[in-house]
Amino acid sequence: MLKIYDTTLRDGTQGEGVSFSVTDKLRITEKLDEFGVDYIEGGWPGSNPRDMAYFQQVRDLKLEHAKIAAFGSTRRAGVPVEQDGQIQLLLDAGTPVVTIFGKTWLLHVTEVIRTTAEENLAMIADSVRWLVSQGREVVYDAEHFFDGWFDNPDYAMSTLAAAAEAGASYLVLCDTNGGRLVGDIERATAAVRARFPDTPVGIHAHNDSGVGVAVSLAAVEQGAVMIQGTLNGYGERVGNANLTTIVPNLLLKMGHDAFCAPNLARLRELSLFCDELANLRPDHKAPFVGRSAFTHKGGTHADATKKVAQSYQHVEPTLVGNVSRVLVSDQAGRSSLLLKAKELGIELDRTSDAARQVIEEVKELEHRGFEFEAADGSLRLLLSRKLGQHQDHFEFEGYRVIVERRAADNSLVSEATVKLRIGGESVHTVAECTGPIGALDKALRLAIERMYPEIRDMQLRDYKVRILAGGDGANARTRVLIESGDGREIWGTVGVSDNIVDASWQAIRDSVEFKLLRKS
Structure with a gap:
């Protein structure tokens, strides 16, 4: 031995x-x-x-x-x-x-x-x-x-x-x-x-x-x-x-x-x-134990793995405490989407128009800069909305963000205002934070926590920004990926816009909606 x-x-x-x-x-x-x-x-x-x-x-x-x-x-x-x-x-x-x-x-x-x-x-x-x-x-x-x-x-x-x-x-x-x-x-x-x-x-x-x-x-x-x-x-x-x-x-x-x-x-x-x-981020590509170790992106791989697991997996993932995952991207086929939908708890008919429409929309969104590989939360919401299985917990009416540098004490303050409609009632909240994204996140939470107190145990864990077209300078299209968690689960959401604050708002809004979806 x-x-x-x-x-x-x-x-x-x-x-x-x-x-x-x-x-x-x-x-x-x-x-x-x-x-x-x-x-x-x-x-x-x-x-x-x-x-x-x-x-x-x-x-x-x-x-x-x-x-x-x-x-x-x-x-x-x-x-x-x-x-x-x-x-x-x-x-x-x-x-x-x-x-x-x-x-x-x-x-x-x-x-x-x-x-x-x-x-x-x-x-x-x-x-x-x-x-x-x-x-x-x-x-x-x-x-x-x-x-x-x-x-x-x-x-x-x-x-x-x-x-x-x-x-x-x-x-x-x-x-x-x-x-x-x-x-x-x-x-x-x-x-x-x-x-x-x-x-x-x-x-x-x-x-x-x-x-x-x-x-x-x-x-x-x-x-x-x-x-x-x-x-x-x-x-x-x-x-x-x-x-x-x-x-x-x-x-x-x-x-x-x-x-x-x-x-x-x-x-x-x-x-x-x-x-x-x-206090190190796990290596997602680590053999056997990494999050991507048994993850399939290409449609051919995903389809073959569904039929015969060992065709694209060298060992059974559960032997080392891991699981198979399917990614949906612009490379995805119908099999990939079906497997991913099942993984997210949604049964999708292979022959349905809904499956075809979702595939087309995912590919179009990824062409515009969205990425769902690390944004299961946004993908889950997209699927639910396209299938008519999800109703948003709040209606968005508007937001505003102001960033102020105060010369008197050299302080930096960001103020965000959010307007929502929740259960027929208009809600208007204001919050301050050092950064604009933090202020926006805080204002959104303040607006909905009275109706949905479970939001209080949710935290924004990671925030990534990617410039998608560097040649456009400050006007470049920007992708924001957010990782959120509540101590029991971690999920990712994505937003894309020519404005970094707006891309962040999309990802923050999805992160909150996904949290409420899991609670409903």
Whole structure:
């Protein structure tokens, strides 16, 4: 059975824009344990107060399966292992597992840590032996292993021998620079497996060449049994090997087993949870877990997928917690529209005039600059209105927006006035905000919240503007995409106009109508 070793909380946090609080790290630890990860690398004791606090508090968690690992380096050159402060911090972390890295590449031995080849071997052996004698399971990470092996294979092997003979439980081969391709990884891993048949081997890859997942899978094919990586590929430079891609490939494509296998359907949930805590937007194009991973746009694809799912889907989406989606665009045919309508809860007759008319209108709107791929809310309203299944919750009479820069205090204020008719009654509201779109959104909410109080839990989450014809300068046609949510659901709406405020009003109005539609 393969061992999945997650280093999101240590190596992953070295990625640009990735930062977790102690509470975040504890919550991710619990989620990884629930998913069935075997090892969780929590951080580097002594590197920062946050990691020290994590190791103190993680002891109170009631984990079902995962082992927590503290990460650090071998002892320093010329310092007895029992007197090395970093080694002592690793022990003080109180984790059952300690992962230490040592130098494999002679370039690093002589030019980076400035010691001899013999002393480097002693540093590795002393550190592993001492930690094992203190009751720790030791995972040895051979830093820059592949670069070192291609430079001097005999010395690279001697560093692994030093760790293995001292009692390391795993020898992990690290492509620290992320520069090696599949063939290199295969040859080196096979050589290590032949040299150390009784010590389990692992792989730790980075994605600098874009093949972090591929080389990890290649190492497994050559006998590696521990796979190190991070959720969503977080990590230094362009990131680490992505476990959310590696794990389903191992289990669904390569026939391997792992403790997390029964929980694979929770993979997308785990991926989104981690992105949320990292305050990062999910990668919609991520394999297996991305929103677009099983999304079909072309009419031929959508039609074939409806008839035989595997014709355009390499695995069943639900196996990884995902779903199939159909996009409607100017490339869509009748099959795409029918599938999308069904996805949105509308049954549409393939042979009906309504289906033909909606397809024609969608294509015409997209020709004018509308886009419905990320605007399911607007598309749902369009379908309902064309089929006579929706009556707007309010009648629009007019709006006005004024932007004022006040020289006296250099303040910027936007004022929006909205006129609506709700239930036969005319409603006129005014609201202020820093920006014109915020003021317009606020005025609309004020106008309708007395009649529809459920609107109060709705929030505008994202706002995107796209200039559609740059040659027209300030008069260019503009598309506005808005993402809204209420804590339970997220939806998108779209507006297009020569005026950015008017395009925004269209999208805001649709977002509110969609919210009320879902409540009705």
